[in-house]
Amino acid sequence: MTRSLSPLLAGLMLLGAAFVQAQAAPAPTPPAAESFRLGRLRLTALRDLQNVVPNDGAVFGVGVGPAAVAQVLAAAGAPTDRIALGVDALLVRGDGRVMLFDTGLGPTVNGQLVASLALAGVKPDQVTDIFITHSHFDHVGGLATGDGALAFPHAVIHMSNREWAFMRGQARAKALVxxxxxxxxPFEPGVEVVPGVRAVALYGHTPGHTGYEIASGKARLMDIGDSAHSAIVSLARPDWDISYDQDRAAGRASRRAVLLRMAATHEWVFAPHFPFPGVGHIEAKGQGFVWAPDKL
Ligand SMILES: [Zn+2]
Incomplete structure (x- = not known):
């Protein structure tokens, strides 16, 4: 099926304009799938892409400058001229559902999500539920196939009512909408969207940006969405502005609040832009936090 291919693709590219401009042209990354258990559920981190943002003050550490950002990177033993980001999604299987949290950039920008899903043994038409953290291109681009059809034809797409309103208000998202x-x-903030998946309002990055807390028995994992982008910079200096946040003050507040809570509860965290597989724990350190990745 081809459905208004050009407007859809043009819209996707525009949606992602800030994302794409902020990095070197993303090259294809090999697909990857890493599985682990959370109570009765089987979770799988799925790689869509990897990309790199130059440390030039335009995205990270807005207002503090690249030298200060470089200091933070150096202290973590990372290269100081660039910030490595993943673009990942999370697959959750159990209780009769096949659930996908965000959908990556999609095939129009070399996204490998469907190939990663295949590595996990799942076909797109088996996905029953999709949970969108927010409507930026690197999270909703994969909802469309390369020829402009629905990528997950049998899935219900869950999105906060505020985010859906925001997305519908963007002319460039019209074809995808x-x-x-x-x-x-759409759902109200704070609800249990399906049994075991609770929506957590984390507004600021976008007007309806939402995290998802996934529970099975006593086990908990929080998908923090884009509350933090760099596993190094966003955690060490959560109060620094990032250009990707639409409302920077609200973004700072919700970032610090969710990181504080994750450090206190010590539950598992999935962060779609942290290095693949993006699963670990948040620990308090100094004036900020540090990422403790889990070996799966
Ligand atoms: Zn993102």
Whole structure:
């Protein structure tokens, strides 16, 4: 099926304009899938892409400058001229559902999500539920196939009502909104969207940005979405502005709040932009936090 291919692709590219401008042209990354258990559930981190943002003061550490950002990177033993980011999604299987949290950039920008999903033994038409943290291109781009059709034809798409309103208000998202509209089921903040998946309002990055807390028995994992982008800089200096946040003050506040909570509860965290597989724990350190990746 081809459905208004050009407007859809043009819209996707525009949606991602800030993302794409902020990095070197993303090259294809080999697909990858890393599975682990959370209570009765089987979780799998899925790689869509890897990319790199130059440390030039335009994205990270807005207002503090590249030298200060370089100091933080150096202290973590990382290269100081660039910030490495993943683009990942999370697959959750159990209780009769096949659930996908965000959908990556999609095939129009070399996203490998569907190939990673295949590594986990899942076909797109088996996905029953998709949970969108927010409507930026690197999270919703994968909702469309390369030829402009629905990528997950049998899935209900869950998105906060505020985010869906935000997305519908963007002219450049019009074609994608038309494509996915019949599948979208918006929800109120704080609800248990499906049994074991609770929506957590983390506004600021976008007007309806939402994290998801996944629970099975006593086990908990929080998908923090884009509350933090760099596993180094965003954690060490959560109060520094990032250009990706639409409302920077609200973004700072919700970032610090969720990191504080994750450090206190010590539950598992999935962060789609941390180095693949993006699963670990948050620990308090100094004026900020540090990422403790888990070996899966
Ligand atoms: Zn993102």
């Amino acid at each position: 038309a494509l996915i509209g019949p599948q979208v089921r």
